Structures are given as C-alpha cells and as structure tokens.
Amino acid sequence: MPGIRAPSDYSEEPPRHPCLKINAKEPFNAEPPRSNLISSYVTPVDLFYKRNHGPIPVVEDIESYSVSVTALQGNTRALFIKDIRKLQKHTVVATLQCAGNRRTAMSKTKTVRGVGWDIAAIGNAVWSGAKLADVLEQLGIPKYTNVTSSGGKHVEFVSIDKCKEENGGPYKASIPLIQATNPEADVLLAYEMNGQTLKRDHGYPLRVIVPGVIGARSVKWLDSMNIIAEECQGFFMQKDYKMFPPSVNWDNIDWSTRRPQHDFPVQCAICSLEDVSMVKHGKVNIKGYAVSGGGRGIERVDVSIDGGKSWVEASRYQRIGVPYVADDANCDKWAWVFFEAEADITHGAEIVAKAVDTAANVQPENVEVIWNLRGILNTSWHRVHVKVGHSNM
Ligand SMILES: Nc1nc2c(c(=O)[nH]1)N[C@H]1C(S)=C(S)[C@@H](COP(=O)(O)O)O[C@H]1N2
Ligand SMILES: [Mo]
Numbered sequence: 001m002p003g004i005r006a007p008s009d010y011s012e013e014p015p016r017h018p019c020l021k022i023n024a025k026e027p028f029n030a031e032p033p034r035s036n037l038i039s040s041y042v043t044p045v046d047l048f049y050k051r052n053h054g055p056i057p058v059v060e061d062i063e064s065y066s067v068s069v070t071a072l073q074g075n076t077r078a079l080f081i082k083d084i085r086k087l088q089k090h091t092v093v094a095t096l097q098c099a100g101n102r103r104t105a106m107s108k109t110k111t112v113r114g115v116g117w118d119i120a121a122i123g124n125a126v127w128s129g130a131k132l133a134d135v136l137e138q139l140g141i142p143k144y145t146n147v148t149s150s151g152g153k154h155v156e157f158v159s160i161d162k163c164k165e166e167n168g169g170p171y172k173a174s175i176p177l178i179q180a181t182n183p184e185a186d187v188l189l190a191y192e193m194n195g196q197t198l199k200r201d202h203g204y205p206l207r208v209i210v211p212g213v214i215g216a217r218s219v220k221w222l223d224s225m226n227i228i229a230e231e232c233q234g235f236f237m238q239k240d241y242k243m244f245p246p247s248v249n250w251d252n253i254d255w256s257t258r259r260p261q262h263d264f265p266v267q268c269a270i271c272s273l274e275d276v277s278m279v280k281h282g283k284v285n286i287k288g289y290a291v292s293g294g295g296r297g298i299e300r301v302d303v304s305i306d307g308g309k310s311w312v313e314a315s316r317y318q319r320i321g322v323p324y325v326a327d328d329a330n331c332d333k334w335a336w337v338f339f340e341a342e343a344d345i346t347h348g349a350e351i352v353a354k355a356v357d358t359a360a361n362v363q364p365e366n367v368e369v370i371w372n373l374r375g376i377l378n379t380s381w382h383r384v385h386v387k388v389g390h391s392n393m
Helices: 081-086 103-107 132-138
Strands: 021-024 029-031 066-070 076-080 090-097 122-131 154-158 172-176 188-193 207-209 224-228 267-270 276-279 282-291 298-304 315-317 337-345 349-357 382-388
Touching: 076 081, 081 122, 081 188, 090 207, 090 282, 122 132, 122 282, 132 188, 267 349, 267 382, 282 298, 282 349, 298 315, 298 337, 337 349
Parallel strands: 066 224, 276 382
Antiparallel strands: 021 029, 066 076, 090 122, 122 188, 154 172, 154 224, 188 207, 267 282, 282 337, 298 349, 315 337, 349 382
C-alpha cells in the first residue's frame, strides 16, 4: 500500500477538539455536546462525530497513494488522487448518521452490545469529490448498470485500517452496483469536507459517501474497490449492523437470517435540552434535528409537552429564514432539517418530538418495541424531562 500506512497502535492519533464527549478512547469514538450539534446547519469538522474501529491511518506520500479497482475476471487498475480530481467535482450536502446513534437510551430497556452514544452520532457536512458513477463509467461500467457482463452486482469498498473485529484486517462494506452507477444516488469518492481537504479522522485522503444510508457503508481511507457478484462478506456487513427483532438474543442469533442494514429510517431528536433539564418558569425553546434515509424529506415534526397526549407542529428550516419544503428543488434532499418550537412551561413536563417523512413513515412511540441486541437504529420518540426551578439548566 504505497503512500498510506495503517498503524497497529494508537500512538499516531490526530489532535481532537476538547469539547467532544469521548465514548471510547481506543478506537476513538466521540460526539459533540447536544447544544453544539444544533449551533449550525453544517456541522464543523472538528465537532463532527468520529466513529472508528481501529487506529487512524497515516498518509506518507499523497502522490503515490492510489485506489486499486478490480472487476470480476478483469484487470486491476490503479486510480491516483490526480485521476480522481480530473473528473468533474460534485458537491453534496449529506447527513451521516451512525446506526448506533441513541444506543445509550436503548440500553436502558435491556443491555445491548456496542459503543454507547447519546443523540449526536450524526452530523451534516458539505462533501466534495468525484461521483462514483463517473469513476465507474470511466472504467467501462455504464451509468445505471444492474449487473456487469461478468456477473458483478455489488461494489465493495476496502480500507486499510486494522480492526479487531476483522482480526486485524481492514474495514470493508459494499453497496449495490445499481446505486453506485446511478448518478442521482450521489455516491461520492470524497476528498473534501466543508470545503477543506478531508481530515484524517474522516478518511483522508479519500472516502466513500453514501447519502441516505447508515454511516457504516461510507468507508473511510479507501484502498481498493472490487466489483463482486455477492455482497461483501466482511464482519461489518454480515455480523454487525443488522436489525434483529426483540426476541433474538446472543444464544439464538442466526446472522444469516437478516440482510445488512442499508437506508436509515426516519429520525429526530431534541438537542436544546438534556435528558433532564432545570428551566425557568415560562418559555422553553425546543430545537433539534430531523432526517430520513433514502432521500426522503421531512414532512413534519410534531412536538408535545405532555408526554405525547397533545401535539403542535414545529417549524422546519435548513437555511435561516427559509421555510423548509420537502419537495422544493432548493432543499438538500440528503440533509437534515432543524425544527424549532416554543412552549410555555409552568410545571414539570415530559417533552417529546417525533418526525414524519415524505413517505409518511413515523418514529415508533417506544424504544421497547424496536429493542435489538446490538442497539442499532433507536428511532423511538425522543423524550426529555424539564423541571421548573429558579436556575436555568
Ligand atoms: N475504514 C473505515 N471506514 C469507516 C469506519 C471505520 O471504522 N473504518 N466506520 C464507519 C462507521 S460505523 C461510521 S458511522 C462512519 C463514521 O464516519 P465519521 O467518523 O467520519 O463520522 O464511518 C464508517 N466508515
Ligand atoms: Mo456507525
């Protein structure tokens, strides 16, 4: 692997923002405080959640770094950064969300396995790079290809980081070829985040961005791409990031019965309040994010201050002062929206938010009904408690 190196320990980690809440140190997993998350529509890079399964790779020589691409029965081609930069540069605003977002709350129902996350394992960034559909077209695979002449149906992305789940091997994942070759799916090989060269934590020099899909498929530090007949057989596709029913436990689990999770479901969370907040008698600001997978927009966000008995509709926006309309050509279809409502609070209350997407999918009322042993996709109504007192928060 010329140009890039994967350390086997944590002695070469990049610097990180002191505000981040660290959920695991090695590998480094951290998220911003709730209030920081909603302070801007585009999440600043240093506050963007960091989700890793091994030590962060080190680029030693960017000129010699390349991605090797192999098709079934085909030759291997090397793609250098300069080749990728030669292709048209596309910019996509997309929200990345870890499937483990809100896991800590799910573990309160019954223990789950995995890194604990509050509600900020999510972020919205401006990603720039080449469209994967253009890259593949240049390599001889036309746009909107389902299957290649040699039977290729999936594109596998392989990194170089050393993950213990892969017994020291690299992180990998795949997406269907039809999504990879569809220019409207906006899958990117990204080299910039928020207008700057990618940071090491986020996949420098090159990462995949798969909009509308759980973060696990957006492979960082891309080392090779393979056009393959079956989906990737790696740990994170076959033995993790699958959604099981509440009846499945570690004694009766059969991983082969479920498909790898792909799109994420509709989600929202209140970020202006902690799980329990002291507020002053009077107006309380209820503000947070809402997002859905698969390019579905947010149709509505409902807010309740009586635990879900009665509801009001929150206002929604992406850009300050511009009301959000889910099917407006100017909306960022892969990006979150912020919602805001004001409530008069005179006594202790349970405040709840739930979002509805453009397909009318709605978040489930309780976490119990979606509990799963790996603690993924907790999209239950987000509930916080306020107590009225004299100090603010
Ligand atoms: N090579 C590699 N890619 C990876 C991961 C990883 O550990 N190694 N983690 C995945 C997961 S689970 C998520 S949620 C996102 C997190 O991206 P971020 O750290 O840029 O927020 O990267 C994905 N890509
Ligand atoms: Mo993730």
